Amino acid sequence: MRRLILTALLAGATPIAAADPIAKEQLLTPPAGARHFVISSEAGKHGDIWSWRTSDGKTAYRMSMSLRGWITETDEVITNGPDQRPTAIAIRGFTDSGDATENFSVAPDGTATWKTSVDSGSAPYAGRRYNTYGGPPLATEQDIAALVAAGAKGIDLLPGGHATLTLGDVTEIDGPQGKIPVRLAFIRGYGFSPSPLWLDRDNRLFGYAGVASMLPEGYEAAGPKLKAVQDKATAAMVRDVARTFLTPANRTPTLVDHVLLFDSVKGTYLPDRAVLIADGKVAAVGAGGSLRAPEGATTLDGRGKTLLPGLWDAHQHVGEDWSLLQNVATGMTNYRSPGSLIEEAQSIVKRRAAGDLLAPDGRVSVIVDRKDPLAAQMALTVSSAEEAIAAVRRIKAAGMWGVKFYTSMTPAWIAPAAAEAHRLGLHVHGHVPAGMRPLDAVRAGYDEVTHINFIMMQAMPQEVVDKANTAARLEGPARYGKDVDLDSAAMRAFYAELAKRGTVIDPTLTVWEPLMTSDGTAIPPEYAAFAKVAPPAVARGWRIAGYPLKDGLTREDYRKSFGKMVELVGRLHKAGVPIVAGTDGWGVELVRELELYQQAGLSNAQALQTATIVPAKLVGMGDRLGSVAAGKTADVILVDGDxxxxxGNLRHVRTVFLDGYRLDGDALRSASGMSGMPE
Incomplete structure (x- = not known):
């Protein structure tokens, strides 16, 4: 649904892509008096959406948005039939994904036909509604109206799926007309989890709230209040789910016998082992058949399976409760969040400890960025070095683990702010600010550099480095990466200094692989194994046409540049630079991230260490997590296969042990919105 409502209202805001679109000047111009909605966050305004009726009775929409340098300019015209279902939809313009062109029409015989940048098809239209691939999110108001009218029976969708909407409680907010009532609702069928939205007093779409909100002009200030209300309602839903899993019956002792065990500390696999889990700990590890199961224990046959430490995603922006549940379902028992809202992070910790949230355990950093139109939407924004230092102190006082500096930071502010962070015992990492190269940031105090494209910035032309807080941070490496000599004297010296300093690299290769290599003909490897068990709208959204090609470059050029990014990870590892595995995505991309590390030259075991013992030690939790050893917390997973x-067998999660609770993989997947085991 509108690319899952603008990727959950800009939660991650990583571009996903497609060709040569219509120019901005050719798009529709909103007339005077058009309904006006604003996209905004606590960092400021990001864009506008307008809607109006055309002279021939159609409904038009126009969207204009700039998010940290990623630009969206689109319009949409909908023609409705007598039953108020669309008989024609035309979307034009461009997004950070490239060409947004999309067309839908219904023939006289009732056959619906559609074409987007990634798919096309036709099917009988009777009794169904077309779910657009893109377009301004305000246009979902017509779908919402239909779902309200449909009630509990919901609506069948094209190209596939079924959606329903349930009504929640009413909340009052302030605006230009004083206090008005708005009603919370949840829509199901477009994503893995129920998605919140807000209705007006007539049960028409009022807007969306999130890290960023889409609300009528004049009501922007209500966004945080609406988000707080919907977060509380979501917390109640996930609390009920958590209590079905976190029961005494699921914490009885468990013996896993005759299993292949991964020793993450030594980086080896041990055949035919027995592991006893009891009282939330790994109680004993021995040879297969050597351990006795205590009375009342559950015994699991480990033959044909692998037991290993629960996985870590070292780049998982936590905050959405249902995503945390899905992370557990995919074998993730721990995370490192390089950018969360303080209040959300504190809430997660509190509710998890109370047994009200089924979630991995982890450590959180908070983003600090300069107050600027290109600032990160989840950041604490600052206007001086003194304010940056104050933000660091606020992060420490809130009990967070680290500080993440962002691309619009003034370079001169990094060293004093990083020094204060280190004085307070905080980890320092982040994007590399525009005007700096990664080695500059490391010398100024970074303990870690996030994203492989910022490592590639060491070899980029100065004009790319100077604009790294815009789309140049992707477009530069995409254009020039293929020609970088990774074995030059300058690059070798770069790797050596990173290794000497112990600088950690968080590559997130799975962010860049689909952008740089996809052409729309297939679901990217990150998601392919999950396509058949995800809701149809989610699987369709995973299919992208790749980042727009520019300056005569070809898709093959971009693929070669991505290949250099993969090779760069290998060079870093070979030089002794620590690598931690992170996705900056849903979390389901984690296994693909490890597969890419193997392609880069890491061994199977070395790749797996980057998602187990390495991140555990990085965040100071290696004494109790990250390996399967007697006395350690039982965050352990059992997967089918060797x-x-x-x-790839890591995707086949059979059982998750979370703080010693024995959780069934099938039940976890079902609760998190998956229909079965990934391929």
């Missing part, structure tokens, strides 16, 4: 032969 992981030593194929890392």
């Amino acid at each position: 992981v030593s032969q194929d890392l």
